Amino acid sequence: MNHAFTAADLANPRQLLMPQWLLLKDGPVAGHAVLVEHGKFAAVGPAAALRELYPDLPALDLPHTLLMPGFVDSHHHLTQAFGKSLVFGEPSEIFRRIWVPLEGQLDQRHLYLSSKLAALEALRGGFTTVADAGTRSDASVDAIARATTEAGVRCVLGLICNDVNGAATVAEPGAIADRAARHLALWDSHRLVHPSLAVSIPEAATDAMLQRVSRMCAEAGRVFQTHANEHLVAVERSLVQRKLRPIEHLHRVGALGPQALLAHATLVTPGELKMLADTGTAVSYNPVASAWKGNAVAPAQLMATFGIRVGLGTDGTRSDGFRLLDYAEAAQRFAFGIAAGDASCGGGAAWLDHATYGGADVLGLGQMTGEIAAGKEADFLLVDLDVPEMQPSWDLSWELVRLANRDQIQAVFVAGKLRLWQGWPVDWDARALMREVGDAARAAVAAAPIQKIHEFSSAPGAQS
Template structure:
């Protein structure tokens, strides 16, 4: 790769994530087109690349763009619509009935566009999504200029999107074919959960995922009730049932993974699986706290996800990092659990690895795509700063994000969104759907 740069981004600190635990001071990231060509001291960068356009961030930390490893983006339109309910009541009494009445391509397109705006504003550059009408979601993410991995959802029961498991798979694979080759849009196979998908479709998902080489994205072990019902109905815990059907492997992303025993953790480690940890959603739905430190100790890759805005109610990776760190400390009674560098890695490289994208995103390394996020530490609430990585996890919020790049292209500049669809139009769309839900 030629090392001539057309753009330099220089920052007070750069945290490349790879190698682990490193913080660089007064360095620059040199870009050529969509990729990183070098990370080097600021003065050397200017000498080597005198013609490059320079973005100077003297009070900032530059990090890889966040990877949201689990979301239901379109559910941004249901933000706060069903608070203070446990998971199954939340689904059965509120979410599923609303979806049955309102979910459509327009709903998904509008909700996903709203979510993409929120995610980019907070430094999320890649989203692993799971929802109906993935074609509409792809259009929205593409319009926003985000990277997205979209789930071909599979459920046994009918919805406005599909009639049965075969219909879900057929439609999802057709959408994947239409978007194949797009530089920012990818796909997973996304059976909703073991309790909503029967054995035959799950086995077919396992076979198809291996055949077309895509990840499997599934909620699993989210609640104690799920585990108990699996034992009663199938005689084994959910992960053991999935193992019997051939799903766990290096392409397997288990979402939530809250109620795990030692055997479950061994299974995930043995198969090289990944876990999408969603601490805020798990707390809000009173599902519990995932044993993240035990997973990491066994070598299980862990990323962070927001879940949907209907069960969070924010699409905010800063909140997820802080909650993940604090939950780990309080549940293990170990103040050293999940230090800041580990949490930042989960929010970036961990998600990239789970999606099979670690060779492209998740770290500030020459050859990788220039998905970047700049966070300003120039306000009283961010000073003094002794450790910028600690500040990212324990002090900063998405309001401190000033610049975001996806593939070297600015999506947020000085805190201002560069999305073609302006905030006024997004507010109008949100108001339209709020009115429909009230009718």
């Protein structure tokens, strides 16, 4: 690990940083610097020019270091952190047998602890922004906002607006809409929390609610989140109930549009791709989720080629930005590239863009974060390049996608403030949180009516 500078060197709220490499939206450049001021990038340009413009400001040299945008997780479930490996090796629709029962047991304290643990994991993996798709707990999402703010990660905070459970209506539509409006207003001007509305899956809401919630997000300039076309059973269930596939259903009721973000979209027809492109709807591509419990891989490269906006999401699987990049490219190769003789599947730079600026764009935050540019929020990473894996360097973009590791992340900044140094928070006790989470998670899981299909792999006879 590069020790040419320390956490104390990075504590100044106004500082001129001079890395060896700077990752701009158009690619990596050497000999450039950034001025961080009031939590934003005040200036970005050639190092010599910035030194001349700011002669009285000490410049911090960052040798063997890349300064790059923080990763953006465009689809997460922060309140599922207590479960993690409970779902490993389980059949696809784990939300019905594990996540809904578990989240239903979570109280306000559980939401806070789970979300803060997930936020810590995200920061350790290089994510400076995470989008929470909404919790099924009855506790207030204020606990999620408090946890992510204390941890220091930027959060798109989803509020579930389901009004159907099977054949039953679960709440009065007017009450749901009023609650949604309060949520949008409450967090409208927060520095780190950005409100969003969500419906778990299209069948969990009436057509009127889908249309209403999506329209509310469009009018507020916020994102409407839902899961769509993830599993075969979900597609078939929608066909049986409505004679439409999920994305067709969303299109029919007017819920698609630039404000809509569909998680997964792995099973899509040409007609559905055209619906997404024509309406400006965005997609969160979750390649690790496809590998761990999916029926298919979203054609993310094809989507991007057709002008569909694509971000990368973890789906709460594993908060490791560099491994997510690797999976994103590899999944496209295995699912589509090999059969077509496509050895690059978009190239390294494309996946870096989907993981940073593209992710911010699909979350409606493209004017705020996702790239190193003057006026944008200073959400960035300092990555150590002085490691064997990155030497010799010929194509830094490709190398970041296929060779870089989480342990190279020296520092994580959000809104210009140092949040993590060498993997650990600088202003709160992460190990104390971990101890508290252990006891709380065991109690919550024990109380939840979870149905696992497979025994734990360590159980007697489980391997057979």
